[in-house]
Amino acid sequence: MAACFLFSINRGDGADAEEAKLAKYRAQLLEPDRKSGAKGEGFDVLKSGDARVALIGFPSVGKSTLLSKVTKTESITGAYEFTTLTAIPGVLEYEGARVQLLDLPGIVEGAAMGRGRGRQVVSVAKTADVIVVMMDATKSNEQRRLLETELEAVGIRLNTKAPDGKRLVGQSPPYHSSPFSTVVVFRQKAAGGINATVKLTHIDEKMIRTILQSYKIHNCDVMIREDIDTDEFIDVLLGTRKYISCLYVFNKIDAVSLEEVERLSTENEGRNVMISCELDLGLDILLERIWEELRLVKIYTKRRGTLPDLSDPICLRPGATIETVCHSIHRGLASHFKYALVWGKSSKFSPQPQKVRGINSAII
Numbered sequence: 402m403a404a405c406f407l408f409s410i411n412r413g414d415g416a417d418a419e420e421a422k423l424a425k426y427r428a429q430l431l432e433p434d435r436k437s438g439a440k441g442e443g444f445d446v447l448k449s450g451d452a453r454v455a456l457i458g459f460p461s462v463g464k465s466t467l468l469s470k471v472t473k474t475e476s477i478t479g480a481y482e483f484t485t486l487t488a489i490p491g492v493l494e495y496e497g498a499r500v501q502l503l504d505l506p507g508i509v510e511g512a513a514m515g516r517g518r519g520r521q522v523v524s525v526a527k528t529a530d531v532i533v534v535m536m537d538a539t540k541s542n543e544q545r546r547l548l549e550t551e552l553e554a555v556g557i558r559l560n561t562k563a564p565d566g567k568r569l570v571g572q573s574p575p576y577h578s579s580p581f582s583t584v585v586v587f588r589q590k591a592a593g594g595i596n597a598t599v600k601l602t603h604i605d606e607k608m609i610r611t612i613l614q615s616y617k618i619h620n621c622d623v624m625i626r627e628d629i630d631t632d633e634f635i636d637v638l639l640g641t642r643k644y645i646s647c648l649y650v651f652n653k654i655d656a657v658s659l660e661e662v663e664r665l666s667t668e669n670e671g672r673n674v675m676i677s678c679e680l681d682l683g684l685d686i687l688l689e690r691i692w693e694e695l696r697l698v699k700i701y702t703k704r705r706g707t708l709p710d711l712s713d714p715i716c717l718r719p720g721a722t723i724e725t726v727c728h729s730i731h732r733g734l735a736s737h738f739k740y741a742l743v744w745g746k747s748s749k750f751s752p753q754p755q756k757v758r759g760i761n762s763a764i765i
């Protein structure tokens with residue numbers, strides 16, 4: 402049976418306060434660094450197209466070579482480290498979608514702590530819908546763990562499920578109404594209380610109270626629907642973590658044995674993609690895998706009595722609603738919108754009438 406408890410928020414004891422303080426410091430490390438990301442340094446690349454894919458890797462693994470191969474943009478390559486010093490955007494055109502591919506400077510160990518402007522680079526990855534972690538097939542597999550550590554240090558969770566049980570691919574949730582909101586709901590209220598619809602085994606009421614106090618939140622309603630722990634609670638409170646799916650790309654397979662290529666390709670639950678930019682090997686498969694990971698939904702608009710133009714889709718990320726579709730057509734459209742007729746696999750009836758107001762159901 403679901404446990405449910407209510408209490409008012411007041412003082413916690415010393416040990417809890419200490420743990421809550423540490424959890425708060427950890428979360429602060431993830432907050433955006435206001436000093437970095439200065440304008441004109443090339444890191445504030447405007448998002449464009451239907452989605453963003455970021456290339457992250459150590460120097461000279463072939464990130465720029467890849468960008469130059471698969472997009473029309475030429476990014477300077479070189480046999481020396483740190484050839485690329487800013488973010489270079491290119492456009493991947495795939496099945497009617499335009500995806501922004503970002504070539505980034507190489508990062509070094511400790512990048513997230515600010516080494517080699519690394520934090521700026523790694524932070525860009527946080528804005529991506531899919532991260533391509535690029536590695537050199539001739540180097541040790543240790544690369545992957547080191548890169549993941551750097552990404553995690555800025556609050557990215559790779560290929561993990563968000564606490565609400567859905568796999569989230571790089572949405573940018575607004576403060577307090579993150580995709581987590583189905584798990585924990587905060588409401589500012591005169592008399593606060595905490596409700597849990599499941600038994601909480603990793604965090605107790607006292608801890609929740611102490612954490613809320615440390616953020617000076619005194620009166621609010623908290624509804625918890627999943628057995629989350631302290632860190633996850635703070636994640637939700639601050640909206641700091643991002644759940645992004647990633648592919649591990651091993652470049653330069655022309656320089657290793659076939660056995661090694663086969664061995665690497667079976668690791669990481671099918672997330673490893675083997676390529677050689679130099680020999681043009683595996684690039685089509687890589688683009689296909691990126692497309693799969695983006696899970697873009699194609700929407701075609703049509704006039705009454707005519708067939709839709711199938712060459713001109715609106716491409717949106719999963720979770721898009723009728724309102725998102727309206728916004729992608731015209732800013733003011735949603736406010737004048739009455740209803741939409743939706744044909745497709747996801748709708749119960751074809752066509753299914755849907756109103757724009759109050760729609761939060763996904764249209765996919």
Ligand SMILES: Nc1nc2c(ncn2[C@@H]2O[C@H](COP(=O)(O)OP(=O)(O)OP(=O)(O)O)[C@@H](O)[C@H]2O)c(=O)[nH]1
Binds near residue numbers: 464486507654677678
């Ligand atoms: N053997 C081999 N060499 C490659 C391949 N792809 C790229 N290279 C070489 O690797 C070197 C580095 O390539 P870049 O594209 O500059 O690497 P990068 O990751 O952008 O490097 P930074 O910008 O310095 O971080 C160049 O000398 C490329 O010619 C490949 O598939 N096979």
Ligand SMILES: [K+]
Binds near residue numbers: 460
């Ligand atoms: K290089």
Ligand SMILES: [Mg+2]
Binds near residue numbers: 484507
């Ligand atoms: Mg480069």
